[in-house]
Amino acid sequence: AKEFGRDNFQFYAPEFNIRTQEKFVLQEELRNGLAHSEFTLLYQPQVDLRSGRIFAVEALIRWKHPMRGMVAPDAFIPTAEETGLIVPIGDWVLHEACRQNKEWQDAGLPPMTVCVNVSARQFREKNLIGRVVDALSASGLEARYLEVEVTESLIMQDIDVAVATMNALQNLGVQISIDDFGTGYSSLSALKTFPVARLKIDKSFINDLATDENDQAVASAVISLGQKLNLRVIAEGVETDDQVAFLRENNCDEMQGYHFSKPISAQDIEKLLGGPKD
Ligand code: C2E
Ligand code: CA
Ligand code: CA
Numbered sequence: 001a002k003e004f005g006r007d008n009f010q011f012y013a014p015e016f017n018i019r020t021q022e023k024f025v026l027q028e029e030l031r032n033g034l035a036h037s038e039f040t041l042l043y044q045p046q047v048d049l050r051s052g053r054i055f056a057v058e059a060l061i062r063w064k065h066p067m068r069g070m071v072a073p074d075a076f077i078p079t080a081e082e083t084g085l086i087v088p089i090g091d092w093v094l095h096e097a098c099r100q101n102k103e104w105q106d107a108g109l110p111p112m113t114v115c116v117n118v119s120a121r122q123f124r125e126k127n128l129i130g131r132v133v134d135a136l137s138a139s140g141l142e143a144r145y146l147e148v149e150v151t152e153s154l155i156m157q158d159i160d161v162a163v164a165t166m167n168a169l170q171n172l173g174v175q176i177s178i179d180d181f182g183t184g185y186s187s188l189s190a191l192k193t194f195p196v197a198r199l200k201i202d203k204s205f206i207n208d209l210a211t212d213e214n215d216q217a218v219a220s221a222v223i224s225l226g227q228k229l230n231l232r233v234i235a236e237g238v239e240t241d242d243q244v245a246f247l248r249e250n251n252c253d254e255m256q257g258y259h260f261s262k263p264i265s266a267q268d269i270e271k272l273l274g275g276p277k278d
């Protein structure tokens with residue numbers, strides 16, 4: 001509107017309006033989506049590189065939006081994080097992942113760990129431990145079959161608080177892995193004090209593993225670091241035979257990626273594992 005004059009131009013910069021408005025709309029839709037059960041979890045198998053056995057699945061959220069179809073997490077997790085909606089959404093993920101894993105066990109599938117991604121905001125909530133306890137007791141799942149994935153950068157934001165929370169999770173019997181490892185610059189001395197079971201080599205180091213000498217150096221360094229600190233190491237984003245061959249030669253423990261399976265529905269996990277026994 002011209003009558004406001006030049007000085008107000010910045011305030012009405014179209015980009016500012018669109019982005020703010022989009023965020024607001026998305027926030028309302030997320031709230032609505034939660035109330036109307038529009039979220040679902042896919043599960044991606046994690047495979048032991050030596051035995052070929054599926055020992056765990058990572059739960060990955062999807063949003064079945066009534067108009068936009070299947071929405072990937074990168075399109076809504078950042079806004080959920082900024083608005084705090086990640087807390088109730090994250091609670092739903094924890095409950096659903098634990099419930100599903102117990103259902104698989106009750107149906108006679110070989111016991112697996114279910115890995116759940118926990119974001120920074122969720123991790124820093126005062127009562128995260130209580131929320132995890134709730135999900136375990138509501139589902140009846142034993143704590144050792146739940147694993148929490150936290151990113152290296154989340155831990156490094158406040159190491160003391162992160163270690164205290166990780167210790168509390170470990171005391172419950174829940175396992176912890178460091179996601180996106182190699183991207184967040186943990187110091188080796190700090191890493192030694194983290195109560196974690198696994199390191200996940202970030203996908204960005206796996207993509208060009210067959211040809212890029214720097215990526216090969218990082219991947220093999222993380223693998224030997226894990227061995228020396230007695231941590232398991234998993235490579236994520238594994239797509240090709242060449243990547244698998246490199247990981248085997250370098251004694252990596254585990255892999256996850258399209259090479260073995262994309263993230264799939266709970267029903268497809270059952271089919272993959274041989275279906276319920278009767
Ligand atoms: P992430 O935890 O690093 O998950 C790995 C991502 O890589 C997933 O994307 C997965 O589908 C994808 N991926 C797996 N194997 C391959 C492969 O071989 N090649 C390629 N190109 N990609 C592969 P997705 O499902 O879109 O999730 C993206 C991110 O969203 C996740 O990254 C995680 O940070 C976040 N996220 C997903 N689910 C949740 C959740 O329930 N809660 C929270 N807080 N964050 C979540
Ligand atoms: Ca993850
Ligand atoms: Ca990751």
Ligand code: CA
Pocket residue numbers: 180
């Ligand atoms: Ca990532």
